[in-house]
Amino acid sequence: MASLRNVAVVGFAQAPIVARDAHRIATEMLYGQVRAALDQCGVERDAIDFQAAGSADYLDGRPFGFVAALDVMGSWPAKPDLHLEMDASFAAYYAWLRIQAGDSDTALVCGYGKTSEGEPDRVLNLQLDPYYQAAIGLDPTSTAALQASAWMARSGATDRQLAALAARRRAAGARNADAQLREPTTADELAKTPWAVEPLRQGYLPPVGESAVCLILAAEGKAEKMCDRPAWIRGVDQRIELQTLGGRDLSRSAGAKLATERALAMAGLARAADVDVVELCATTPAEELILCEAMGLDAAGSRPAINPSGGPLVGNPVMMAGLIRLGEAFRQLAGRADGHGVAGARRAIAHGAQGHCLQQNVVWVLGDERRWT
Amino acid sequence: MTEPLEQRVVTEFPYKHSTGEVIGRFLAGLKDQKRIWGQRVAGQGVVVPPVGYSETDGSAGGEWVEVKPTGVVTAVARVYRPIAQLHPCAEPFAFVLVKLDGADTALAHVVRDDLERLRVGTRVEAVWAPDADRTGSIRDIACFRVIT
Amino acid sequence: MDVSRQAAVLGVGQTQHASRRADVSIAGLVREAVDRALLDAGLEHRDIDAVVVGKAPDMLEGVMQPEQFLAGALGAHLKPLIRVHTAGSVGASTALAAVTHVRSGLFERVLAVAFEKQSEGNAMWALSPNLPFMQPIVAGAGGYFAPYVRAYIARTKCPPHIGPMTAVNARENGGRNEYAHLREPMTLDDVMNSPVLWDPIRYGETCPSSDGACALVIGSEDVARRTPHKPAWIRSGASYAEAMWAPGRDQVSPRAGKMCAKAVYDGAGIKNPWKEIDTAEIYVPFAWFEAMWLENLGFCDVGEGWKAIDRGEQKMGAHLPINPSGGVLCTNPIGASGMLRLGEAALQVMGRAGAHQVDGAKTALGHAYGGGSQYFAMWVVSDER
């Protein structure tokens, strides 16, 4: 493997996830987070070499919506920049590559989007191929339900197990000030909620939510000056799969499995279970169980702690839910997770995903120590 | 605090997606022949519906292979509250993945009746749209029905 | 910067461009370019380590993040893939993102692909949805850029024939490019007498709306030394973006463009671009921008860009042939246009630009811009490392 630079997450700011911020447009939500992330690092905008952002035009039906974000990312004078039409966790991946290429030492990564302005079930139908899958009216809740059904058929998982997992995430969400769902509830209560699309109940799924996030990456030499406890990126990998739902085994996530293997190898770890905290970008309990299997994690175990933030089940702002996982992993390692902190966390895995049925996955392995000398 | 200012807008654009030869001929098979064709591709076997290339390795597609209009359900999602102007019908229905007999991949489609009997593993059969309604679309198969 | 990690263009592929490519699906269009790029590089899908996809707004085709359904068509299954969108500059920034992949040291061969299939929808509707709370004044891209063309003319005393001259030269060049969308020649009178759409921009000075795709294979130095054709060495690349509402922002000669140009010249060790660059493919959607960019890119001093054009120095065989392919004025598949500029620059230094080859081209600039003249992406390529 090529020689790699030690790069760390050194700052992360997130607007609390809400159903709808009726007072602020996306850029207004984002500005405060960029300011806050810079303030955490004790730097001004000119200290950042590169900026990347993730968002999607169709969420709010506005072509070139991302152009306006330049104004609140501090792009004056002009900055080296790249916008990805993806979940912002992939923008972070690209920013990490930029730093590896030696073009930059520091990077700002933003995620934003007014999910509440559109109707995600209709909008995300358009992600599917237009000839076969979009044409029969598939929406993301239904594709997630197809995946849950395939998983339950193969694994024997029951409705009750999905309810129990969702209830655990609700309990965790109650301790996370940025979560959207903060009322703890029981598996019994959740199992009584109506079907969203069977086999997924409304109580198992996050409501529409929106936020804005900013994360800062820095290479060794600068990271230590910007953060007292940087979360060092020891490994990262991302993989896409073919989209056709019937063309892959929906009960498994081959992409998450491969990305995890590669990221762990880069990090020099044998098993995902060797970390203390895992943040998974799973938007249904079934997705979470599929990811746990792919990564070799015990979904019911106590260590590593899985989604101590509550994860996307308690707040799923589209196009930034993955970047929030990376930010949460940073909070855990940097001792900034407050009410939902995992005691003694020294290593973490963060996972981002986008597309129907976990089509594309990125996996980060982080630690409180540098990887390379 | 300022009173929020909001406005509803419905975006309605028409699109015409060119199909190219392989998707176009598959759809013509539904429309003109009431037959379902797959394509044999590297790494995936007989792919239904075909796209003209292997989705696992990108290689070009191979020979046409006809598959049966019957098959087995590999995933089920029951929709009790259909979404208007998105879903294919107004009454409860199920989205299914169906591996047709002779195919190696599954087709995404819908089942409208016997939802309570529908499981992963249930056998189903294609129900054709009437001759006058078939336009060269995946919905020329009106739906699948339970046959076991 | 670790200069030892240089990247190179191993293969270039593009489609036939036309206003409507109804003969192929979106995947078919993209694969036409990708197959040609892979063939050119002597590679197959399985040789590719990662894929970078770029295109302009998804509303043009009516598919959100179409790279997701195209992943199979691109041979990207179980590989890393990213999707870039930086407005009009996207094709170029997509190529540069592929270069970053290689320069990170983690990838040997990366496929960059950019496309637009505007004929699937209606660009006018898709790009101008009726959004509330916005001022309904700007009349499309031409209406947006025409005032800055006027300001350029006022600032530099540029005479009225410069735009038409540029358009005529673009068509003359496009006539030699077998892939170009518009290849019929135009005369100065044709352009001068064409309708004035957004005064001062005439119809004959505008770009077409095209379906098309472009693909590049970017490789590491190791791989480039073993490639069947002579590669184009990427001496430097940069992409910069600037805010819209900065007071004093100059849309006639944007600071982002100057900074980006300086970054690529510095990276390539170029002190005097006018002397050291042999040909340039620059993003000119309206003919007047050729003079404007000659100044913004530092080829000419302020007020001297149009004079260079007036002297004919941008023509084939002259001092600095600009857009030998015919450029955006002949072919504009929006998302792919920027990659075509970078790919055409590469073809020139590879010596494989066919009938529009610039004799002896050793060093070339590829350039694209987008947004409200906010996004800039460029590279300098050479025939030698």
Place this chain on the structure above:
Amino acid sequence: MSASEPPKEPVKYVEKQVHLPYCYVAGDYKARYLAALKDKTILGSKCSRTGKVFVPPIVASPESFAPCDELVPVADRGIVTTFCIVNIPVIGRAIELPYVAASVALDGADISIYALVQECAPEAVRMGMRVEAVWKPDGERQGSHEDIVHFRPTGEPDAPLASFMHRL
């Protein structure tokens, strides 16, 4: 006789009608800007660090990267910095052709707005021309962009080119 292939003549395309309802948020800055138009007032937001004024108001100055939390009125008149004459129709915009789409630097603002200039021949519009807002009559203003019908020449002397070239 059973064919061994699907028909040679392919279906050419699949039609799709996209139907996407959105409910847009103006944001408080824009909401207050629009509401003030009802009172024939144009509001800008003032940079807390440099004092520069942005119209329509924005949350932060891209230049100083400081918040712009104070809203201040600017004049309803200013300079045409540059413009074009539009001769082709745009879908959904019922403005009689030709018309002048101009960048107008309002007095007291540090960036320009887009504006229609009317009540003179399009050929008579000049860079540097002084213009003023023409408002809808009292009682008809709704708190929307349309409350300013257009801008018209004031007849004052033109501003010299050098005085506004930096604020196109």
